[in-house]
Amino acid sequence: MTSASGQQGSFITFEGIDGSGKSTQVHRLADHLRARGHDVVITREPGGSPGAEEIRALVLQGDPDRWSAETEILLFTAARRDHMERLIGPALAAGKTVICDRFADSTRMYQGLSRGDLRAVVDQLHSLMIGREPDLTVLIDMDPATGLERALARQTADERFEAFGAGLQQAMRAGFLALAEEFRDRFRVVDGGRDIDTVAADIAAIADNALA
Known part of the structure; x- marks a missing residue:
């Protein structure tokens, strides 16, 4: 889809293990791009639209x-379909820059690998029901132990995946790095172990180059 002016928006996603600082860097990048004249929409997954937020509550709360x-x-996949229909698709069609905290790559990791060898199922459903990959994916790489410590310190009620522990964090880091190799055309890996400003500056440079 394109806007009336024919300008298609840009779709940027952030990925990484729990506690890697994605949410902070999403907002830092949005501020940077807005200062450069971009019309930016921030969203997240699971969620981002009313229907998808209802599904988020079903998935992330409880045992x-x-x-x-x-x-x-x-x-x-149902949440992502609603998210695409209600928010991401229309924003891109209007020529906006959409920045999303997690997208299909997280499903490829969390459900496709950590909870069974179902990667092919994830990809098949994504192809059938979503049919869209990001233009740029920023992977914030982080030491798993540090990430888990940060995630548990947040004490949020709905982030139940931290309950799987350090083993999942380690597997996810390896899985995300493998995805970055698989999708080299859109993934950029950033060292998240440094101070926030340094990480933000690197991400801003990556986005500026991608959007040029």
Whole structure:
């Protein structure tokens, strides 16, 4: 989809293990791009639209084993479809820059690998129901132990995946780095172990180059 002027917006996603600083850097990049004249929409997954937020509550609250991996894949895909229809698609069609905290790559990792060898199922559903990859994916790489410590310190009620522990964090870091190799055309890996300003400056430079 394109806007009336024919200008298609840009779709940027952030990925990384829990506690890697994605949310902070999403807002830092949005501020940077707005200062450069971009019309920016910030969103997140799971969620981002009213229907998707309802599904988020179903998935992230409660016991970690509440849903099977297969059920979670279906729920996340349904949430993403609504998110695309209601928010991301229209914003891109209007020529806006959409920055999303997590997208399909998180489903490829969390449900496709950590909870069963279901990566092919995730990709098939994504191709059938979503059909869109980001233009740029920023992967904030972080030491798993440090990331888990940060995530647990947040004490948020709905982030239940931290309950899977350090083993999941380590597997996810390896999985995200493998995805970055698989999708080299859109992934950029940033060292998240440095101070916030340094990380933000690197991400801003990456985005400026991608949007040029």
